[in-house]
Amino acid sequence: MYKIKQLLSNKYISYGIGVALIYAFIDILMPLSFTTVYNSLLITITVYSSTVIVLPRITKYLLVDKSLYILPVLLSTYSIAIIAIVLLRIEYSRPTLLYGFSVVLCWLFFSTLLNRKSAILKLQAIDNFSLSSLSTNQHIEIKTITAPYHLNQIEQGLVVNLHNQLTPEQEKFIADCSINNIVVYHSETIREMIEGKVPNTHLSESALNALNTNPSYRLIKRIIESTLIIASLPLLLPLLMIVSIAIKLESKGPIFYTQNRVGQAGKVFKIYKLRSMVVTCPKADSKFATEESARVTRIGRFIRQTRIDEIPQFFNVLKGEMALIGPRPEQEIFVKAFEKQIPFYGYRHMVKPGITGWAQTVQGYTADTDSTREKLAHDLYYIKHLSFWLDVNIFFKTLKTMITGFGAK
Known part of the structure; x- marks a missing residue:
C-alpha cells in the first residue's frame, strides 16, 4: 500500500492511471468502433484532464479539503462539455459519457483520499516567533528546528518571521535555502493561508502595495x-x-x-x-x-x-x-x-x-x-x-x- 501511495503521489503517474482506467472501462463496456463512443471517450478524457488542472488551483486557498470540490468541479466541466457538444453538434453516446463520469468521479475520490496525508504541507520553522500564534489546520504541519541548521532538515519549505530579529547563522541559513530553491515563507503569509484573511491592525507598506489589483x-x-x-x-x-x-x-x-x-x-x-x-x-x-x-x-x-x-x-x-x-x-x-x-x-x-x-x-x-x-x-x-x-x-x-x-x- 505504501508503494502505491508513493506512485500516486506523482501527479503525472496518477493522471496517466486515470486516463488508462477511463479507456479500459469504456473499451470493456462499449465498442470503440462506433464514432459516437470514440467521441465520447475523447470528451471524457478532456473533461478529466480539465478537472485535474482546475482542482489544485481553486483548492490552494485556505488550504481547503480538495475532496469537497471534486463533484462540483466535475459537474461544471461536464456541463461545459455538454454545451459544447450541443453547439458544435458532435455525435456522442450518452451511456459512454455516463460510464466515463462514474469512472472519473470514483478515481478522483480514491486518489485524493489515498494521498490525503501526502497532501499535507510539511514545513520547518526557525524559532524567532511563536508557533502557538498560528491557528492549527489539518492540511499543514509545522515543526521548529534549532541550530545547527542543515538543508536536509527542510521537507517542503522554511517558515520564519522576517520582521523579527535573526542571528547571523539564521540569516545565512535562510539565504542558503533561497539559493537551493527551498521556499521560504514569512510567518504572516502562512497565517494568511490558514485563516484566509489579512490582519488589518499592522499593515505594512509592502502589504498595502500588494492590494493593487491587476x-x-x-x-x-x-x-x-x-x-x-x-x-x-x-x-x-x-x-x-x-x-x-x-x-x-x-x-x-x-x-x-x-x-x-x-x-x-x-x-x-x-x-x-x-x-x-x-x-x-x-x-x-x-x-x-x-x-x-x-x-x-x-x-x-x-x-x-x-x-x-x-x-x-x-x-x-x-x-x-x-x-x-x-x-x-x-x-x-x-x-x-x-x-x-x-x-x-x-x-x-x-x-x-x-x-x-x-x-x-x-x-x-x-x-x-x-x-x-x-x-x-x-x-x-x-x-x-x-x-x-x-x-x-x-x-x-x-x-x-x-x-x-x-x-x-
Whole structure:
C-alpha cells in the first residue's frame, strides 16, 4: 500500500492511471468502433484532464479539503462539455459519457483520499516567533528546528518571521535555502493561508502595495461576469416572475427594494434586491441585517436563504456598479462610522463590491463592529489575492452557501 501511495503521489503517474482506467472501462463496456463512443471517450478524457488542472488551483486557498470540490468541479466541466457538444453538434453516446463520469468521479475520490496525508504541507520553522500564534489546520504541519541548521532538515519549505530579529547563522541559513530553491515563507503569509484573511491592525507598506489589483484581470472579470449574466437570463427571468408573484401575494408593497450603498472608490450607488420584508414597519436603513429578522416574510426568508433576493443586482453588475464576486457593499452611514473605528477600512473600496464574496462564504453576515473588523480582514485577503481561480473558489463556496443557508440573514 505504501508503494502505491508513493506512485500516486506523482501527479503525472496518477493522471496517466486515470486516463488508462477511463479507456479500459469504456473499451470493456462499449465498442470503440462506433464514432459516437470514440467521441465520447475523447470528451471524457478532456473533461478529466480539465478537472485535474482546475482542482489544485481553486483548492490552494485556505488550504481547503480538495475532496469537497471534486463533484462540483466535475459537474461544471461536464456541463461545459455538454454545451459544447450541443453547439458544435458532435455525435456522442450518452451511456459512454455516463460510464466515463462514474469512472472519473470514483478515481478522483480514491486518489485524493489515498494521498490525503501526502497532501499535507510539511514545513520547518526557525524559532524567532511563536508557533502557538498560528491557528492549527489539518492540511499543514509545522515543526521548529534549532541550530545547527542543515538543508536536509527542510521537507517542503522554511517558515520564519522576517520582521523579527535573526542571528547571523539564521540569516545565512535562510539565504542558503533561497539559493537551493527551498521556499521560504514569512510567518504572516502562512497565517494568511490558514485563516484566509489579512490582519488589518499592522499593515505594512509592502502589504498595502500588494492590494493593487491587476487591471487586465479586472477587465476580463467584467467581460466574463457580464457574459454569464446575459447567458443566464432565459433561466432567471421565469424564476423572477414566479418569485415576484409570490411576494405580491404574501404582503402589500413593491416587488423590488432599493437602497444606497458605497461602491468602488467610495462612490454611492443604488442597489436592487427583491423585497424580503414587510413595509408596514419603519425603514431600517441603518440596521445590520441580523437586526431585521422580525420583519422578514415567509417568502423573504426563503429567498434570503437561497440568495434569490440578490438576483436583481445582476443589473448593477451590467451597469458596472458591482461585480458578481467582491466585498459586499455597505450602507453609507456604516461606512462613515467604520472608517473612524477600523484602521484601513477604506481599502475595501479598491475593487467593485460583489453580490457574493470571500467574507460572506467564509464568515457570513456581520452584526457589530468587531465582526466587521474580522470581515475587513477577509475582504483585504480577497483584494490581495484577487484572481480567476480565487473567484472560481468563491463561486463553489457560494453554491454551498445557497444549499446550506450559511450566512443567510
